[in-house]
Amino acid sequence: MTGPSEPPHSTALPQSDPAAGRRWLDLLREQPAAPVPDPLLPSSAELVRRLDLLAVPDQDREPVYEGLSALAHDRTGWEAVVRCHQRLFADEEPGGPAPAWPDAPAGLGDAGRYFYVHLLVLALPAALTRQRALGIPDDVVAATFADLGAKLRSYRLAHGTGGFDRQRWMVRHFRGTLHRLGRLQFERGILDAEACGGDAEAAGGPAHGDPVLQVHIPGDGPLIPSGCDASFAAAGPFHARHFPGTPFRHATCSSWLLDRQWAGHLPEGSNILAFQRRFRPFGALPEGDDDVLEFVFHTPPGQAALDRLPQGTTLQRAVVDHLRSGGHWRMAHGWTPVPGGGDGARGPR
Numbered sequence: 001m002t003g004p005s006e007p008p009h010s011t012a013l014p015q016s017d018p019a020a021g022r023r024w025l026d027l028l029r030e031q032p033a034a035p036v037p038d039p040l041l042p043s044s045a046e047l048v049r050r051l052d053l054l055a056v057p058d059q060d061r062e063p064v065y066e067g068l069s070a071l072a073h074d075r076t077g078w079e080a081v082v083r084c085h086q087r088l089f090a091d092e093e094p095g096g097p098a099p100a101w102p103d104a105p106a107g108l109g110d111a112g113r114y115f116y117v118h119l120l121v122l123a124l125p126a127a128l129t130r131q132r133a134l135g136i137p138d139d140v141v142a143a144t145f146a147d148l149g150a151k152l153r154s155y156r157l158a159h160g161t162g163g164f165d166r167q168r169w170m171v172r173h174f175r176g177t178l179h180r181l182g183r184l185q186f187e188r189g190i191l192d193a194e195a196c197g198g199d200a201e202a203a204g205g206p207a208h209g210d211p212v213l214q215v216h217i218p219g220d221g222p223l224i225p226s227g228c229d230a231s232f233a234a235a236g237p238f239h240a241r242h243f244p245g246t247p248f249r250h251a252t253c254s255s256w257l258l259d260r261q262w263a264g265h266l267p268e269g270s271n272i273l274a275f276q277r278r279f280r281p282f283g284a285l286p287e288g289d290d291d292v293l294e295f296v297f298h299t300p301p302g303q304a305a306l307d308r309l310p311q312g313t314t315l316q317r318a319v320v321d322h323l324r325s326g327g328h329w330r331m332a333h334g335w336t337p338v339p340g341g342g343d344g345a346r347g348p349r
Contacts, residue, residue: 020105021112025080031099033086039122041072050124053142055149056117060162063110067118070111077111084119089126094177094211094246095190098168113163120148120170127174134176134242143180144173150220157298178216181234183227185216188243191252196333197284205282205335206250213239213338215253219295223257223271228278236340249341253279256288256295258332265318272315279334288331292319 042050047068051061071078087099104112124145131141151166172178178187193199193208201207213235217223232251239248258276266273290301296319297309306324311317322329 018107021108022076024102024105024108024112025076027100027102028080029083031083031087032090033083034090036086036089036126038082039085039126041068041122047121050121053145054121054124055146057149057152057156059156060114060117060152063114063162064117064121067111067114068121071118077115081115081119081122084116085123085126088119088123088171088174091175094188095192096175098171101167103165110162113161113165116167116170117148117152117164119167120174123174127176130176136176136179136242140179140181140238144178144185147173147180147185147218150218154219154298158294158300179238180218181238182231183218183221183223184231184235185218186231186235186239186251187214187216188239188246188248189214189252191250193283196252196254196282197286198282200250200280200282200335203280203282205280206252210250211246211248212335213248213251213341215251217253217255217257217275223275225271225274228275232278232336233339236338239338240340247341248338250335251338251341252333252335254331254333256292256329256331258334259285259288259330260332261322261327261330262318265322266314270314276334279336281332281334283333285330285332287328289323289329291331292329 047065051064056064071081084099084101090099091097101116104115106112108115127145128141148164148170151170152162152164155163155165172187177189178185180186189212191199191206191208191210191212199206199208199210206212235251236248239246257272258279258281260276260281262270262272262276293299293304293309294301296316297304299309306320309316309320311320319329
């Protein structure tokens with residue numbers, strides 16, 4: 001598959017609601033832009049290499065092939081992709097805002113559900129150039145970008161069809177602010193006390209505005225303590241080597257996994273409780289039922305029927321039992337020192 005840098009020649013993606021499709025495409029075309037080269041459609045062989053690096057599942061590849069081919073004949077859609085590509089690389093500083101990329105209208109069908117996959121496939125060369133400039137090892141690059149495939153699998157489990165709706169999340173990977181180091185992902189960020197409901201300065205942790213490594217937990221396996229140990233041990237040296245201008249003394253995590261209510265539902269030796277003990281809590285505890293249900297059961301927000309959810313694991317039973325009793329799960333915030341991340345950080349007491 002090859003394609004021009006100039007916009008293609010026809011005018012519209014297939015859609016059952018043309019007005020909604022036009023409004024969505026107009027929003028994308030109106031975004032702020034960065035002076036980066038326009039993407040090019042890849043050859044067939046190059047496309048396969050990109051999909052392999054992004055770990056795109058086999059069942060999602062045909063819609064991606066077809067969608068990219070359609071873009072070669074769709075001036076409006078191509079212009080939207082080019083503008084999104086420019087917006088993707090417009091702000092690369094940690095803590096910078098993610099683009100306002102709304103989901104495509106349902107009437108666009110596969111073309112809409114895979115639109116942001118097409119964008120990220122086309123943006124991969126620019127993202128890899130930035131990774132190489134930072135000296136990021138190939139294995140870290142591969143592990144990091146494979147998250148796109150994981151999100152495609154999650155979408156299919158949740159919706160029963162192919163698609164992708166984590167476009168704002170994947171901005172981190174393509175801008176080079178997030179990397180996967182073994183079991184965990186670490187994102188260069190800045191502590192936002194307003195978003196967290198407070199900071200941890202009084203306890204020896206990060207203050208508002210401090211640089212932090214935000215810890216994220218991919219959903220592709222158990223949180224075995226030894227694997228987490230290795231990830232944390234790697235995080236300090238990795239960021240000191242590749243981002244030497246910023247000392248990261250603290251890591252933070254904002255997740256339902258840090259909800260202290262789990263201690264009343266899981267055995268003492270559970271991996272989740274061991275993970276919690278790495279962090280000292282701070283900040284607010286907003287409700288997080290939808291986040292738990294989506295992660296554990298792959299149910300879209302607001303669509304879980306408790307009586308129909310599987311109960312095959314201790315975690316699944318704990319989630320449902322707590323909700324049936326009238327309780328709510330909480331999003332929680334925690335901090336911990338980064339090993340080798342600098343002086344002056346004190347650990348949990």
